[in-house]
């Protein structure tokens with residue numbers, strides 16, 4: 001089961017941010033926090049399972065770009 005990571009769009013948020021949701025891959029992404037009801041957005045997170053599809057070598061083979069959190073400006077940057 002994949003683990004999705006969400007963060008609140010507005011600050012400050014009442015909940016501990018970010019929070020993780022384990023969901024079926026068929027489930028739609030949450031748009032509201034289940035606890036406080038504020039708008040949330042999904043962020044890239046690790047997947048469970050035998051194969052780490054986010055390993056750098058696998059990403060390049062599959063044509064994905066890896067985004068790494070940039071602590072300087074709080075955003076994400078490509079690597």
Ligand SMILES: [Zn+2]
Nearest residue numbers: 015033035036
């Ligand atoms: Zn919340």
